[in-house]
Amino acid sequence: MVRIKTILIAVLVVILGILAATYLLESEEKKVKKQFDLLSKWVSKDLGESPITMASKAKNIGTLFAESCELKVPVDSTSATYTPAEVSGYALHGRLQFSEMSLKFYDLTVEFPEKGTAQVVLTANLKGRSMNGELIDETREVQSVLNKIDQKWLFSAFEVVEVLEK
């Protein structure tokens, strides 16, 4: 009776340990999603944000990107490659156009086609108010590729999916 009880307790402890490890240890998928959380946090701008905070966030945005990141926007026929410094520069310039804005990511689907590469399909929603008072609320489907470099997942490609082709 005591032996059965001991075995049951041991099994329960092992199960709880596995559950705790699964929950607490960051899976690769969670690490990838965390990068999007950081991007969302640093792109978003509150009303009355100080220039120091703005510059700091723009600099931080650059740290999320690989040495070369391709951006494709088929609707505008735009396709270009940017370095992290260029991304920071454009992020700062872009944020200056808005008095407030938020960038949120939803419905992330992460796949790992090969080791060290993550492909993510997601919904991106940009809401905000431009400096001249114009309200912006745009939602797009986006495909992104991240590469694991020095144990960090970095963005190497963004493509805005063209759903309707005129």
Added chain:
Amino acid sequence: MGSESKIRQFFFPSLTPRFLIRVSFVALGAYLFFSNVLIPIHIKGTSMEPTYHDGTFNFCSRFSYLFSKPKRSDVVTVRFAGNKVMLLKRIVALEGEQVEFRDGKLMVEGKELEEPYVRLPCHWNLPSRQVDQGCVYVVGDNRSLPMETHHFGQTSVKRIVGVPLW
């Protein structure tokens, strides 16, 4: 049981295990039905005026094309981003057909299409293009909007989620 106690029992049922199980099954059934068969949709925007109005509610019937294919003049919901953002548009041309706008008139295969649902003036001009295989050409009914601000064009049939219930 008197009628008074029956009424009381109807509005204030006893929370027996049997009742709770029944409620759980009803809730689960409703969740599965409204997330997979009839999806509630909230219409935002004026691109389908006057057929569908901004701010109104409807349902997207997901199994309308179970035994048939989308056809011209069908109003369909197109998955735009993720699982939550859809476009409500009308099919005006099918795969392989030539479509163009000439002085506001929609031409399919060189002939003007009769569109009794278009009640607002249109001045669009768009050169002829062929609809790709596996795609349909969708446009909103409200063409008084500038062409640049109206989401329309060819889209894969696979992106068609369903049709509005009414």
